[in-house]
Structures are given as structure tokens and as C-alpha cells.
Amino acid sequence: xxxxxxxxxxxxxxxxxLSFLLLVMVIAALTGISNGIESFDFKxxxxxxxxxxxxxxxxxxxxxxxxxxxxxxxxxxLAVAGTVFQAILKNPxxxxxxxxxxxxxxxxxxxxxxxxxxxxxxKDYFVAGSAFFFTMLSSLIILSIAKIKIxxxxxxxxxGIAIMFLFSSLSSLFQYLGTMEQVNEIVFWFFGSLSKxxxxxxxxxxxxxxxxxxxxxxxxxxxxxIAADDESAKALGIDxxxxxxxxxxxxxxxxxxxxxxxGVIGFIGIVSPHIVRMLIGxxxxxxxxxxALVGASLVLTADTVGRIILPPQVIPIGIVTxxxxxxxxxxxxxxxxxxxWR
Amino acid sequence: xxxxxxxxxxxxxxxxxxxxxxxxxxxxxxxxIGINGSGKTTLLKSIVNIIKPTRGRVLIKGRDSSKISRLxxxxxxxxxxxxxxxxxxxxxFDVILMGRMPYxxxxxxxxxxxxxxxxxxxxxFEDIALKNFDHLSGGQKQKVLLARLFVQNTDCLxxxxxxxxxxxxxxxxxxxxxxxxxxxxxxxxxxxxHDLNMAARYSNKIIMLNSGKVFCFDRPEKVLTxxxxxxxxxxxxxxxxxxxxxxxxxxxxxx
Ligand SMILES: Nc1ncnc2c1ncn2[C@@H]1O[C@H](COP(=O)(O)OP(=O)(O)OP(=O)(O)O)[C@@H](O)[C@H]1O
Ligand SMILES: [Mg+2]
Numbered sequence: 001x002x003x004x005x006x007x008x009x010x011x012x013x014x015x016x017x018l019s020f021l022l023l024v025m026v027i028a029a030l031t032g033i034s035n036g037i038e039s040f041d042f043k044x045x046x047x048x049x050x051x052x053x054x055x056x057x058x059x060x061x062x063x064x065x066x067x068x069x070x071x072x073x074x075x076x077x078l079a080v081a082g083t084v085f086q087a088i089l090k091n092p093x094x095x096x097x098x099x100x101x102x103x104x105x106x107x108x109x110x111x112x113x114x115x116x117x118x119x120x121x122x123k124d125y126f127v128a129g130s131a132f133f134f135t136m137l138s139s140l141i142i143l144s145i146a147k148i149k150i151x152x153x154x155x156x157x158x159x160g161i162a163i164m165f166l167f168s169s170l171s172s173l174f175q176y177l178g179t180m181e182q183v184n185e186i187v188f189w190f191f192g193s194l195s196k197x198x199x200x201x202x203x204x205x206x207x208x209x210x211x212x213x214x215x216x217x218x219x220x221x222x223x224x225x226i227a228a229d230d231e232s233a234k235a236l237g238i239d240x241x242x243x244x245x246x247x248x249x250x251x252x253x254x255x256x257x258x259x260x261x262x263g264v265i266g267f268i269g270i271v272s273p274h275i276v277r278m279l280i281g282x283x284x285x286x287x288x289x290x291x292a293l294v295g296a297s298l299v300l301t302a303d304t305v306g307r308i309i310l311p312p313q314v315i316p317i318g319i320v321t322x323x324x325x326x327x328x329x330x331x332x333x334x335x336x337x338x339x340x341w342r
Numbered sequence: 343x344x345x346x347x348x349x350x351x352x353x354x355x356x357x358x359x360x361x362x363x364x365x366x367x368x369x370x371x372x373x374x375i376g377i378n379g380s381g382k383t384t385l386l387k388s389i390v391n392i393i394k395p396t397r398g399r400v401l402i403k404g405r406d407s408s409k410i411s412r413l414x415x416x417x418x419x420x421x422x423x424x425x426x427x428x429x430x431x432x433x434x435f436d437v438i439l440m441g442r443m444p445y446x447x448x449x450x451x452x453x454x455x456x457x458x459x460x461x462x463x464x465x466x467f468e469d470i471a472l473k474n475f476d477h478l479s480g481g482q483k484q485k486v487l488l489a490r491l492f493v494q495n496t497d498c499l500x501x502x503x504x505x506x507x508x509x510x511x512x513x514x515x516x517x518x519x520x521x522x523x524x525x526x527x528x529x530x531x532x533x534x535x536h537d538l539n540m541a542a543r544y545s546n547k548i549i550m551l552n553s554g555k556v557f558c559f560d561r562p563e564k565v566l567t568x569x570x571x572x573x574x575x576x577x578x579x580x581x582x583x584x585x586x587x588x589x590x591x592x593x594x595x596x597x
Contacts, residue, residue, distance in 0.1 A: 003471050004459035007435050010472060090429075218448055225440060229427035234392045236443040236494070237416025282431045285448070 014286045021293040028300035033064045036307045067194040071303050072296040077209040077258035079295025081251040082269025087223040088247050089146050093157045095269035096255040100163030104138030105131040105259040107167040114174045128204050131260035135252040138163050192263035192318020201261040208257025212250035220284035264318045267325020268295050343368050343530040349398035358384045360554045366530045373541040374534040376551035382534040386500050390421040416444040420494040424502035426483045434486050435471045441493035461489045480507040499531040517544050542588035
């Protein structure tokens with residue numbers, strides 16, 4: 001077989017794997033819709049989904065569907081943002097969480113919650129805007145740190161963790177100063193939860209997450225080159241500075257959208273791209289959509305697990321993802337074999 | 343084809359390139375020689391506009407290169423870096439396909455894929471084409487990056503030590519490939535190279551750099567003289583001119 005056919009076959013295989021990941025996500029979503037404190041089988045949920053009345057219909061449409069939609073948005077958003085941060089910073093340990101950008105978003109949301117009246121009409125928009133502002137701020141700090149050559153991959157993550165601590169303590173300070181009600185809301189936020197999102201929040205978040213995604217997908221080849229070597233990228237006609245700056249802006253916007261209404265959901269951004277690299281490889285043309293699907297599946301699954309493991313309690317999703325993410329993170333740190341970027 | 347006019351470049355306060363002026367025509371190979379740190383790589387990078395010259399102009403086909411967009415420029419001028427990126431965990435095919443970047447939007451076209459396959463065939467890469475680039479040897483990587491340069495198919499080729507990690511056979515093969523390309527398709531190549539014999543044999547002109555200044559810019563036999571080499575390299579040589587091309591044998595270092 002000649003080489004271009006072999007290559008095309010290889011591409012087909014990757015597209016097949018992507019379809020498989022899509023299937024996994026759909027199954028995770030259906031499982032999420034059917035299960036919870038009240039569980040139905042698929043058939044029943046299917047009927048309830050399309051009927052127009054009844055308690056099951058209500059549970060599904062008012063409680064479960066919004067969480068499922070938000071889980072997909074958040075998971076895919078965090079995963080794509082993580083992939084982009086990793087490419088631009090050439091750092092396999094980068095993610096919204098380890099770089100402190102997620103905590104920036106958190107702090108932004110917390111001060112908005114703190115400063116604005118609880119029933120202020122446009123509160124959601126201010127929470128989102130403020131989260132974006134602080135995400136950008138922490139991203140810019142990271143980007144300027146990345147310009148200083150003495151920082152290695154590990155020390156950059158240490159800097160990220162320092163930023164994370166800074167924003168976390170600032171958030172705690174507000175928590176300390178806040179009223180009972182505000183503290184409740186903030187604490188809830190820090191656990192990371194999909195319980196409070198309604199269609200209004202979903203609307204705002206989907207704009208922040210879905211709008212920048214096509215642009216990032218369009219830059220797949222640029223990310224392939226930038227992840228390896230800026231100079232070759234420049235010589236091949238890529239406006240490296242532009243892709244980096246706008247890539248970071250887009251990833252920050254996505255991070256803020258994913259986090260501002262759901263709270264801290266860690267490890268999705270770092271774990272998802274690595275899973276896809278193992279399955280499909282490093283080409284961002286497939287890596288970005290793959291990571292989005294895996295991220296969504298992970299958040300969906302973590303959310304479902306959190307709802308069924310200790311009924312009638314709902315374990316906040318942030319706690320569940322940490323239980324899955326921490327071991328994987330350690331695994332990554334230890335598996336510094338030649339296949340990893342160094 | 344390529345005109346460099348009064349080029350200056352400085353890192354921090356130190357001038358690394360000092361008033362470089364040179365030109366190269368269609369169908370010519372220009373070699374850049376000089377000791378380590380003399381500014382060869384810096385010169386090549388400024389020509390490709392990877393770094394911005396402090397002063398001076400680079401004209402490609404009469405157009406000021408700094409006024410051309412990056413994407414447009416990549417259709418005129420291609421670059422082989424001296425240091426091979428050491429982490430590039432994608433397939434060799436994809437690495438070569440990247441040479442088509444200036445022409446690809448999101449999905450490589452049939453033409454891009456065919457151009458890549460052809461070069462893979464002609465350089466005998468079929469066996470490694472779907473392997474991970476990172477798992478190749480240094481010399482193989484260098485060849486693959488050269489292949490990438492060839493599919494980029496530009497009129498100017500800028501190569502920083504293209505033969506530095508190749509075996510004897512491939513050194514000659516690659517230089518012959520470049521020469522054929524330049525001659526038959528009327529392209530121009532600028533090659534930084536340490537091997538003076540190779541430079542003598544394959545170049546139409548040589549520029550000898552000494553601490554960022556043009557020490558000498560002329561035909562090979564005018565540049566590669568005992569005296570010039572002695573002044574710039576501090577090495578005593580014997581130069582033979584029996585065959586069709588110069589042969590330079592180093593004898594000893596002069597303090
Ligand atoms: N990023 C940098 N920052 C500061 N100085 C630099 C930088 N890169 C190169 N230099 C200096 O510029 C000078 C020229 O370097 P250049 O890489 O152009 O040399 P070269 O002729 O290519 O050397 P070699 O034969 O070793 O490849 C050297 O003195 C080097 O120390
Ligand atoms: Mg050099």
C-alpha cells in the first residue's frame with residue numbers, strides 16, 4: 001500500500017476513535033439523566049424525556065437535563081483550555097487548575113458574589129465577567145513568567161500553585177468577612193457543584209465556552225508547531241505571538257465560563273488531554289476535540305457518581321474529580337519517560 | 343533574489359551582526375562560514391525574520407521582507423534550524439506535512455498529502471513515515487526536517503548546518519539534492535556550514551564572518567585562502583587545487 005493511503009487510513013482510525021469517544025460521552029449523559037437519588041431505567045427516562053407531564057418528566061427536565069448540559073460544557077471547556085495551556089506553555093503539567101487560572105476565576109466569582117446584592121438582577125453576568133477578568137489576570141502572570149527562560153516545567157507549576165494560593169487566600173479572606181449567607185454560597189462554590197445551575201447560567205456559560213472553541217480548533221496546526229518549537233512555527237508562517245496571546249485569552253474565557261457557576265472542578269483540564277494523547281496521539285486536530293469529549297465524559301461520570309454514591313447526599317463534583325484526579329496526577333509526575341515533553 | 347542591506351543585530355548591548363550586506367541570485371548557493379559564535383545562526387534567523395534586525399533591510403525578490411506577512415513570507419523563504427526541536431511526538435508524516443502549513447487551513451488537501459508522500463518516497467522514508475518523530479536518531483531527524491523544507495517548496499532556502507549530524511553518504515546526498523534543486527528550479531540557498539571542503543565544493547559564493555562582520559564575501563577560491571583561514575580560524579592549512587574543487591586540510595592551531 002502506498003504511503004498516502006496508509007496515512008489516510010491512519011486518519012480514518014483516529015476519526016473512528018473520536019466517534020467512539022463521542023459514544024462514550026452520550027452514554028455517560030444518558031446514565032446521568034437516568035440515575036440519581038431517584039433512578040429510572042433508560043426506557044423509562046426516554047419516555048419521561050419526551051412526555052410533557054409527570055414527576056419523572058419534571059425531575060428530568062428541571063433537575064437533570066440542566067446539570068447534564070452544564071457538565072458537558074464545563075468538562076469540555078476545562079479539557080480544551082488545559083490542552084491549549086499545555087501547547088502554548090510547552091508544559092504537560094499545565095492546566096487551568098495547576099496554573100492558578102481556575103483559582104483566579106474562583107476569586108473573581110467570589111468577590112462578585114460578595115459585593116453584589118443576592119437578588120441583583122444581572123448578578124450572573126457580573127459573576128461571569130469578574131471571573132473572566134481574574135482568569136485573564138492570572139493567565140497573563142503565567143504568560144510573562146513563561147517568557148523568563150530560567151523557569152522549567154516544574155518551577156512554572158510551582159509558580160502556578162503560588163498564584164493558586166494567593167487567590168485562594170484572598171477568597172478565604174472574603175469568606176471570613178462575609179455574612180452567613182454569603183459564606184454559605186462561597187463554601188458551596190468551592191466544593192464545585194452542578195446543583196445550582198439553571199438555564200440562565202447555562203446560557204452565559206455556553207457563550208463563553210462555545211464561542212472561542214472553533215477558533216482554537218482552527219489553530220490545531222499552529223498548536224502542533226508551537227508545542228514543539230517557536231522558531232520553526234515562525235518560519236512556517238505562523239504568527240506565534242498572536243496565536244499565543246489569543247490562545248491564552250480564549251482558554252481563559254473558556255475557563256471562566258466553565259468555572260464561574262459551578263465552582264472548583266479540578267484535574268479535568270490536565271487529565272483529559274493526556275488520556276487522549278495515549279489513545280489518539282499528539283496531533284491537536286484530533287487532540288482538541290478528543291479532549292473535549294473525554295473532559296465532558298469525566299465530569300458527567302463524576303457528577304453521576306457523586307449523586308448515587310451516598311444517597312440522599314449529593315457529593316459535590318469537585319470532591320469526586322479530585323479523588324480521581326490526584327492519583328492520575330501523581331502517575332503523570334512519575335511517568336516522565338521519553339514520550340513526554342521535556 | 344535575496345538582498346541583505348546593512349544588517350545590524352544586537353543581543354542586549356552587544357552587536358552580534360555588524361553591517362552585513364550581501365546578495366544572492368537565482369540558481370546560486372551561498373555558504374556562510376566562520377568560527378563558533380561568529381553570528382552565522384543570527385544572520386540566518388534575521389534573514390527569515392525569526393528575529394527582527396536592529397537595523398537594515400532584507401529584500402526578497404525586491405520586496406522588503408519585514409513588510410510581508412508571516413504567512414506570505416513562508417511561501418517565499420524556508421528555514422532549517424540548527425537545533426532540532428527535541429520534543430515533537432507526532433508522526434514523521436505529520437512533521438513533513440507541516441512544511442505545507444503556509445497552504446493548509448485546517449484540513450490538509452489531497453495535494454498536500456501527495457506532495458508529502460512523494461518526498462517520503464524519494465528520500466526512502468517509507469518505513470519510518472508513520473513512526474514517532476521523537477524516536478528517530480539525530481541524523482534521521484535532520485533528514486526529516488530537510489524533507490519538510492523541500493515540501494514547503496520556496497524559492498529561497500535558508501539552512502543552518504544541514505549536514506551536521508549526517509553520515510558521509512548522506513552529507514553528499516543532501517548537498518547534491520540541494521544543489522540540484524537550486525540549479526534545476528532556479529532557487530537560491532543560504533547555508534551555514536562548518537565543513538570548508540563542502541562549502542568549497544558546493545557554493546557559488548562564500549561569506550566569511552568574523553565577530554559579526556563580513557570578513558570576506560566572494561567566490562570560494564577567493565575566500566578560502568591560507569591567509570584568510572589563518573586570520574579567522576587561527577589554524578594553519580594546506581590547500582590543494584588538483585581536482586575540480588578545493589581541498590582544505592587543517593594542519594595545526596596557531597596561537
Ligand atoms: N539568545 C541570545 N542571547 C544573547 N546572546 C546570544 C543569543 N544567541 C546568540 N547569542 C550570541 O550571539 C553570538 C552569535 O551567535 P550565533 O548563534 O549566531 O553563532 P554561530 O556562528 O551560529 O555559532 P555556531 O557555529 O556555534 O552555531 C554569540 O556570541 C552568542 O553568544
Ligand atoms: Mg549557529
